Amino acid sequence: MSLSSRSYVNRYTPSNRFPAGVKWLLIANVIIFFLFWLGSPMSDYLRQLALFPAQALMGLRIWQVFTYMFLHPSVWSLVWNMLALWMFGAELERTWGTQKFVRYYLLCGVIAGGAAIILTYAFGQQHAMVFGSSGCIYGLLAAYAIVFPDATLLFGFLIPLKSKYFVLIIGAIVFFQTFPASVGETALLVGMLAGYLLLRGKNLQGQIRQPILASYKDWKLRRARKKFEVYLKRRDSGSDRWVN
Secondary structure (H helix, E strand, O other), X not given: OOHHHOHHHHOOOHHHHOOHHHHHHHHHHHHHHHHHHOOOOOHHHHHOOOEOHHHXXXXXXXXXXXXXXXXXXXXXXXXXXXXXXXXXXXXHHHHHOHHHHHHHHHHHHHHHHHHHHHHHHHOOOOOOOEOOOHHHXXXXXXXXXXXXXXXXXXXXOOEEEEHHHHHHHHHHHHHHHHOOOOHHHHHOOHHHHHHHHHHHHHHHHHHHHHHHHHHHHHHHHHHHHHXXXXXXXXXXXXXXXXXX
């Protein structure tokens, strides 16, 4: 067996540290960020890629629920999101393959963007500007907790936690930090819920349907048994009238 064919080597080869999907998402986010914030001639155009709920809904700029995830409000937002994309996304892409990974990443972002439109309207913040890949990243966190639930992560770079608990704590912190001051940012947490449902939806549906169907079948059986008992009683009472 050659050295390069061994799994523990392949996992850490440079080409595998940045799988294709993660690599191109990183490149796209970084390039668009610098074009947007460095005052390039494209800045005004790129601003229209952000999600403005009122524009997206009333102005039919539906593409904003997709494009908003490639803009970031600050350098730190870009750095942390891209770090999370690499840390969690690379492992998921190696497990799933590029096509499934990229589709999942984008779908979480689109669903989070749709949730931002609905919730900002509900709380009267429909003219807010929503942008950033947080919805996608929250989806990746949910996926990592599902696929690698017992993997150890360092919370605050100090406290070791299993990934399933780490993700719950992150979600709670983001919620309490952003709601209700920035409903649009809070809404991006829906990316985490979307990720969970995308991966566990079928199992969850089965878990919900199974007891309902079992209860329904049990009810039908009891009803049929009761009807049969009534029928037997009527039959017995009818036959008694002919006894001398």
